[in-house]
Amino acid sequence: MKVLIVEDDQFHATYLHEALAEALPEVTEIFHVADGAAGEQEARQGEIEAIVMDLQMEHRNGIEAARTIWAERPQSRILFWSNYADDAYLRGIAQVVPEESAYGYVLKTASRDRLKLALRAVLVEAQIIVDREIHRLQKRGTAPRSRLDDSEFDVLIDLALGLQDKSIAERRGMSLRTVQNRLLSLYDKLGVSSDLDEHLTLNKRVRALNRALATRTINIETLEAAQRDLKTWLARRR
């Protein structure tokens, strides 16, 4: 059995390597690359279907790499191994994972045993396993009062890219006013005006982005990825 490690931190890669050898004796070959693009390449070339991948990497992050890998070989099993429990990553994964694919999500802070369990569950048994920690998603006070639905999330992304209401409406196929309604509920759920001083009125748009980042609803990688998506949409539109 061949396994591919996609991880740009040398120490973490080494640790993974060891854990992998301990947990899965059936592994015969371990490949290692340090970024998403190389990961796609290697998976394609080596026909590797068991992958352990970091999420945050330069240029092409783990989710984008997973998208193309799954597009080419949907039966690939991917264990994401990340520093952060950002909701943004969960949503990103949910969007690209094919119906019947196996995947997992473990935090780097998890114990070695937990990691080894996840390695076996995902790479060998093709199960789906998500670290408890990640669903917790609720550092009191900072988290949004209630989860954003998909449509709100889309609008949030566009807002964060700097689009104005009209463009969002066009891109998402809603009326202007509906976009604004989404914004209202975003402002509410993100706690845009509850925060800070009572008598201080804020710029809601910027504050919404600020809060979305602070609550880990989106992060910089997802923004960068979203901008790439926007660019292809713009190109296609003409």
Place this chain on the structure above:
Amino acid sequence: MKVLIVEDDQFHATYLHEALAEALPEVTEIFHVADGAAGEQEARQGEIEAIVMDLQMEHRNGIEAARTIWAERPQSRILFWSNYADDAYLRGIAQVVPEESAYGYVLKTASRDRLKLALRAVLVEAQIIVDREIHRLQKRGTAPRSRLDDSEFDVLIDLALGLQDKSIAERRGMSLRTVQNRLLSLYDKLGVSSDLDEHLTLNKRVRALNRALATRTINIETLEAAQRDLKTWLARRR
């Protein structure tokens, strides 16, 4: 000689530990804590004046910890050891470092020899040493066309927190129109409108924040720290 390591990643802490033992035989004791607040505590208690510290940590980041440590013992020597070359960190350090203190800034991607050199230079020789990589300041195209001056940076912070022009003017002691002039040059330097499609007009405020994050001019930790500052300012104001 006693050294304190403030680092929340277990692997990195271990690595540091080893490098420290190799590079500085004169070190007799190595303490280790995992976050900024504990770091302040430990430095105070143990009267430690040689510190190696990660920058990004939960709750209280490296710069904030450094501020209080230096406030109490300005002769402390601190080597910052970080994953990122964000301009935001450099500015933050520049703001809190006392006139005659020794400090250093090394990237985690630096070679072991480079790290060891920096350890000796800062902790023993009390020199100032900043990794070359950090001054390089980002890859072409994403970086701001020219560096922001301090006044622009202040306004950027306030904008990023969601303050509106009037509040920024009040906080920074400028007239409304001057704030707006700062914003104009921010928009220019951050490349707010040059980017993306020609015919797409953007919300400049949000886009400015987006670009500032993308270019690593500010990052989420600095935003969180800035918000704490804002809160104390708000409290003092009444």
Place this chain on the structure above:
DNA sequence: AAAGCTTTTGCGGGTTCCCGCAAATATTTT
């Protein structure tokens, strides 16, 4: 099919924002 609830949409107006223009100040150069 009618009644009841939710979501979408348009309208309108009060704010804030963006920014050109020109006068007032401040800073630098001669």
Place this chain on the structure above:
DNA sequence: AAAATATTTGCGGGAACCCGCAAAAGCTTT
């Protein structure tokens, strides 16, 4: 000190934003 240059400030207007209100369009539930 005068002249030249740069920065700050006020004014004003068009555009975008925020959001209440009520009609229209989609849904569930009886």
